[in-house]
Amino acid sequence: MDAASNVSCSAFLSKGIMDFGEEPHVLAVDDNLIDRKLVEKLLKNSSCKVTTAENGLRALEYLGLRDDQENTLNGSCSKVNMIITDYCMPGMTGYELLKKIKESAIMKEVPVVIMSSENIPTRINKCLEEGAQMFILKPLKQSHVKQLRGQLNKCGSF
Amino acid sequence: MDGVVQLQRQFIDYTTSLYEEKYLDEQFRQLQQLQDESNPDFVVEVVSLFFDDSERILNELANALDQQSVDFKRVDALVHQLKGSSSSIGAQRIQKMCIAFRNYCEEQNIEGCLNCMQQVKNEYSLAKNKLETLFKIEQQILAAGGSIPVL
Numbered sequence: 028m029d030a031a032s033n034v035s036c037s038a039f040l041s042k043g044i045m046d047f048g049e050e051p052h053v054l055a056v057d058d059n060l061i062d063r064k065l066v067e068k069l070l071k072n073s074s075c076k077v078t079t080a081e082n083g084l085r086a087l088e089y090l091g092l093r094d095d096q097e098n099t100l101n102g103s104c105s106k107v108n109m110i111i112t113d114y115c116m117p118g119m120t121g122y123e124l125l126k127k128i129k130e131s132a133i134m135k136e137v138p139v140v141i142m143s144s145e146n147i148p149t150r151i152n153k154c155l156e157e158g159a160q161m162f163i164l165k166p167l168k169q170s171h172v173k174q175l176r177g178q179l180n181k182c183g184s185f
Numbered sequence: 186m187d188g189v190v191q192l193q194r195q196f197i198d199y200t201t202s203l204y205e206e207k208y209l210d211e212q213f214r215q216l217q218q219l220q221d222e223s224n225p226d227f228v229v230e231v232v233s234l235f236f237d238d239s240e241r242i243l244n245e246l247a248n249a250l251d252q253q254s255v256d257f258k259r260v261d262a263l264v265h266q267l268k269g270s271s272s273s274i275g276a277q278r279i280q281k282m283c284i285a286f287r288n289y290c291e292e293q294n295i296e297g298c299l300n301c302m303q304q305v306k307n308e309y310s311l312a313k314n315k316l317e318t319l320f321k322i323e324q325q326i327l328a329a330g331g332s333i334p335v336l
Binding site for chain 1: 221235274
């Protein structure tokens with residue numbers, strides 16, 4: 028993949044030059060089945076297209092960021108506009124997933140939101156320092172999703 | 186229309202009592218607000234998922250606590266799951282019991298854990314009963330041609 032197309036993809040994402048009338052696409056990652064159903068409905072009710080993943084590895088796979096996957100420009104570039112992930116997940120935590128996303132040349136501009144049921148300031152700061160857009164204390168509510176939509180509107184023409 | 190009005194009254198009173206007795210909290214209202222024409226059974230669907238998932242967790246918990254050498258980390262992980270899902274649907278009493286349960290896990294206190302296990306099972310049974318009753322009243326209202334009051 029040449030450097031020029033890599034740079035233009037990042038610019039494309041950060042300038043948020045999206046088609047008018049397009050729904051933002053959010054990837055929601057959570058190991059809890061009930062929480063996945065809830066986040067999906069909340070986002071869909073907010074006019075978002077939603078894809079869910081049950082753990083960090085599946086999320087990376089979907090984004091085309093798994094270690095053994097080839098990074099193709101078409102693959103990850105237009106896939107998602109935001110990632111929302113639970114912090115406490117078996118295998119890979121939401122923090123580790125955040126780091127992997129921020130390490131990726133293509134995905135690092137995509138806002139990542141972390142959710143947790145536990146209000147631990149050191150955990151929250153750690154995530155924000157690593158580049159998380161926002162930290163949400165569970166349970167997830169409509170007011171949280173309103174905030175998320177606000178963030179998405181800033182990043183794109185939604 | 187008398188029948189419908191009576192059922193609606195019953196629904197309102199029952200729902201109010203569930204909130205007052207803390208079986209349900211504000212988060213349950215969030216679920217109800219998400220229900221719409223495109224997804225008229227959303228609340229029942231999510232709660233049914235919750236019942237299935239909770240029963241799975243309770244079985245695994247019973248198993249984990251029955252071991253010669255109890256793996257408290259595993260017990261804690263299971264309780265954490267139950268705490269999360271009960272919180273997400275607004276089942277406050279179950280959630281609060283899970284918090285106490287996790288404290289005993291941290292202390293590796295088997296007596297405390299077994300005690301909490303029993304209490305969580307009781308709270309779960311109660312919540313399940315109450316919610317199923319609520320859904321039944323809803324069904325009766327709809328069958329009688331009425332609409333569910335919004336609280």
